[in-house]
Amino acid sequence: MILSAAAIAAALGLGSCSADTEQNQPEAATATSATSTPVQEPPGPPGAPLPPPEALSDVMNRIADANIQGTEKTGLVESGTQADAAAMDKFGQALTQNGYAPATFEARDLRWVQDPPGTVSALISLKTDNPQAGDFSFPMEFVFVDNSWRLARKTADELLQPGESEPQTPSGPAPPSPPR
Secondary structure, eight states, X not given: OHHHHHHHHHHHHHHHHHHHHHHTOOHHHHHHHHHSOOOOOOXXXXXXXXXXXXXXXXXXXXXXXXXXXXXXXXXXXXTOOHHHHHHHHHHHHHHHHTTOOSEEEEXXXXXXXXXXXXXXEEEEEEEESOTTTOOEEEEEEEEEETTEEEEOHHHHHHHXXXXXXXXXXXXXXXXXXXOO
């Protein structure tokens, strides 16, 4: 699990680096883009405003809370399963074991994404009181299901099961060695 926490920290750190690069563009680049054709934001559901950032921050704070059992958190993930419950337990424990607890999450730069419709992207920052752990930011997606915001399935898979690939079919026995 320590390796998973390190992978999560690395992923969050990579997101932070790219976000800083985008925000610190020189003024000339901004002025040039202002004269080009405006880019339209993909629309959300008809008439739906973006969620308050606190709603998405709350989802992440609860997912990371090691004091809440994973089985009570499956509703925080799109199509949440018992495997997600176990992964959320491990995620909270890994944050604690690796010096990130107490951690808080903050959502910013919210926008509707085009595919799939009704999905919101946000830059989520993990903040901790531990100066050695550092703060990280990572783009995440959320969906509105059954009157609540949830971590999108794709993002949950990336966050809670880093490095895992699609289930593989067990291979048969190894072929016999060629005669010598």
